[in-house]
Amino acid sequence: MVTLHDKETGAFVGEIGDQQLQQLIDALEEESATDRDYFISRAELEFLEEQGVDRGLIGLLRTALGNREGMEIVWRES
Template sequence: MINLYDTHKQHIGAITEAQLQFLQDSMEEESLEDQDYYLEPATLDYLEARGADGELLALLRGALGEHDGLTVRWNRSE
């Protein structure tokens, strides 16, 4: 299971391996160890256009809420 957290270390929700792979394939990573993504409304529109899973989009849209942008960090739990 992969857990998503915001910049305040608040748990946003859990995503699947496939959803994480989609994010990794769709988003820019600064290094191989990079585990965070900056999201803004246009980013979510981009992910939707690329065919993002509806549950993933709903989770990210809920986390973004009325914010202009949000950094989301993922962590794999065992």
């Protein structure tokens, strides 16, 4: 399992499975091979939906985003 956290506050966002993590890695831009954070916005969520990313993961990210314009999430192996 993998945990997601709000990079700015450190708040726990939720747990995702390895396949869901792989979908994020495949769909979003990484700055390096060791990059473990992603910027999430409403536009990014729409893009992820278009890419067929797991609906549960998108819902989790949408809830974490709330009414903010964007946020950075960081993932950690648990």
